[in-house]
Amino acid sequence: MASSSLWQRFQQYLLCYRDLDFSLDISRMKFSEDFFEKMQPKMEKAFTAMRELEAGAIANPTENRMVGHYWLRNPLLAPTPELRAEIQDTIKRIKRFAEDVHAGKIAAENGERFKHVLLIGIGGSALGPQLVADALGSARDPMDIFFFDNTDPDGFDRVFERLDDLLPQTLVVVVSKSGGTKETRNGMLEAEARFKEKGLQFNKHAVAVTGVGSDLDQYAEKNRWLARFPMYDWIGGRTSVMSAVGLLPMALEGFDIDSFLAGAAANGKGDKDMVIIPYKDRLALFAKYLQQLVMESLGKEKDLEGKIVHQGIAVYGNKGSTDQHAYVQQLRDGVLNFFVTFIEVDKDRGNSAIEVEDGVTSGDYLHGFLRGTRSALYDSGRESITISIPEVNAFDLGALIALYERAVGFYGSLINVNAYDQPGVEAGKKAATRLLQLQKQVKARMVVGQGKTAEEIARALDADPEDVFHVLRHLASNDPHIMVAAGEESSEDRFSLDEEP
């Protein structure tokens, strides 16, 4: 037997959950023998915090909210019978709705079965459903799914181009917790306009997933949409995939939501960039999903005592072995500012395999590349974790997501930050709103004739000339009535109207 000091370490630090067929290998991470002992008191504290959170404590103090996403997969954990009933009732309603859609009881205007879903959402309201659709989807599903996940007008047009003939049989699911997210609102209005253009009644296609009483909820009620499903106050966007946000599209696509929730409920024991490399095409979106979950949860300026800490872990990755042909060069040789998590899927494929060489299949190669890269990284002192799951199905996907939700929750406790708010994105939204207001003022100042420079308009409005400059450039590129005459420097460009409005 080749001498291998690692075989002992591997056996010691490979955690196998036989019932789940799920394993986690931390043998290639650097930690001292007494690491777990030293961490014991801090972990006790984190476990206590987690128990309090599950019991309904205000675990998100900045937003003064309970944090209840763990209740979704195990309603018995919910702190009151009302909450419990609400969760169970919503799951039942989702299943019934999907059954009725599949059976054609809830049908399109032309009487035919709905065959397509257009999901409109952004961030946590889109990433979860996108991951699930990519991981579990097949051409045999009862409905296929399209996404609006931005406010890019050309992005809307691209999706409409593909949906064009399919609109009459398309169900639109609009997802926004607050009901006021501008990107989602814009997508909904764009979709509504397009349905109208095609002679279709939008409300006969539309379903809302939103907070009870939100603007969107009221709009959907007033306009008699097909259905409304609740998004609870105690669920954050990035942990909403097991609420109606994730479950409704899953049920419509024909995936097994019970199994997904069971995987997530399953029990086991158990300031660098985090590079996530699943060796499986179906999990290519998982790194992007974790990018949001981890970075939005842990990327915080202050800890819970208000001390400036600037915490965070940058996350990136796509899939292996593809990424070996992209950035793995830097991982092995370059700057050492990361650790890798490999995700291994034991089962290669559903179909039968051909041999690409004598006795070797494509799947043997995929496995070989994972092991080879893990070994090469270890040899050059790069740490890695390996997670193994038997296959990509609803259960294991649920388990994988739940593992990271837990890990992020514990990590947040350990570094003492609020893992459930996202105060940092507000400033950008406010600045955007100010710029849109400025745009209206700038438009109102535009005149026919010689035109004005950004500085001249800014002076008149008492505004920042750079902001005015950007607004003018944007208008000149998109509003056919706004003309630009080039100056010597671009800051001296003059903007005018082509005719009186």
Add this chain to the structure above:
Amino acid sequence: MASSSLWQRFQQYLLCYRDLDFSLDISRMKFSEDFFEKMQPKMEKAFTAMRELEAGAIANPTENRMVGHYWLRNPLLAPTPELRAEIQDTIKRIKRFAEDVHAGKIAAENGERFKHVLLIGIGGSALGPQLVADALGSARDPMDIFFFDNTDPDGFDRVFERLDDLLPQTLVVVVSKSGGTKETRNGMLEAEARFKEKGLQFNKHAVAVTGVGSDLDQYAEKNRWLARFPMYDWIGGRTSVMSAVGLLPMALEGFDIDSFLAGAAANGKGDKDMVIIPYKDRLALFAKYLQQLVMESLGKEKDLEGKIVHQGIAVYGNKGSTDQHAYVQQLRDGVLNFFVTFIEVDKDRGNSAIEVEDGVTSGDYLHGFLRGTRSALYDSGRESITISIPEVNAFDLGALIALYERAVGFYGSLINVNAYDQPGVEAGKKAATRLLQLQKQVKARMVVGQGKTAEEIARALDADPEDVFHVLRHLASNDPHIMVAAGEESSEDRFSLDEEP
């Protein structure tokens, strides 16, 4: 006018290339007034190195190769008339081939026009074509495109599922410079088997893009494939998008390759994570493309003198404003280990716009979010660069790619590393090959009956028991003849054959 000390700085550090309608704003990066003066000598050296590279110097010393990707867009730069003619001739042949395919002169076996492309490649042989297809594609293109970019067997099956009825009219483009990349070879063999299964002759569908005389080239010649296009020795995979690798699929999809090359040839003057956020859905793959270009080029262990430097810049990002709902929280508040590059596209959409509020469009929002986030990041001391292009067309995409190719080349010179090799990925490939050999040996040791543990087999083979363990697990998951009997610990599992082979 609101007092804005930034307006002066913005004007000073906004570089506008009027002819290209391309601008680059570095006013939100932190550098001292004398930075450019101080850098002058180093930049002179980098410019000299670039001139030598363009003149045919051996700019990739570890692989002893010229680095000629700049010649592709401006053949007059090529150091010999032969190279020049070769480049121009290949472009002509690509155009003619695509014209013949579109016109049905080169037709499918059933006499119909080819309508679909399946591109088989990995890393630089897939990422460029993927970016271009996503950025420039529309439902009106003469051919649509699918990709094999991995050796994931289930990944192959997913694509086949979508292509199933379309195979008779599918053209397969196999791309591998060395002609020996295993993932690509496996993909080709899988495709060949599937065509055969459908009663189709693979060679009547197949085209190779590969080094002259490579294994793939010989295979394609022997089997009389439809065509072969050369991939030159002096082009690296990650800078191959302007060679036949990128141009052939572009021409087949009906995109304007002359304009793409013209954009790339256009002239202008001009150890943190790099976060790339294009505010445009069509450019969502650009960060992934740069991840390869930058990290594989700059992520190096040694400099050109052999000194250990561990250089590199980690790159990630997707698209805005979507990413504002994901990790922008961490960018603004969290760990300060990055700078952002915003990419702005002036033109909102090709179609007419609806108003989502009085006087405001979805595109106004997209612009507002970009400006708002840039401003919020600046306010909390986060640096950013903004690049503005008029729209996403072949020309501007060419210009954008070329800008980063140049930047990476100069940066490589400044930090004195070889930006054109990738020695770090070899170790992983070798370890993978060893594991596949071990797998064959392990299989040969398997017997009917009580079964053996990983340790027992490893001892007999003088192999690492952990490697044997992983091989056994993989085999047990995928080979129906291999059985496993669970031990107390998973390392004590016993593996056996179900019957004599």
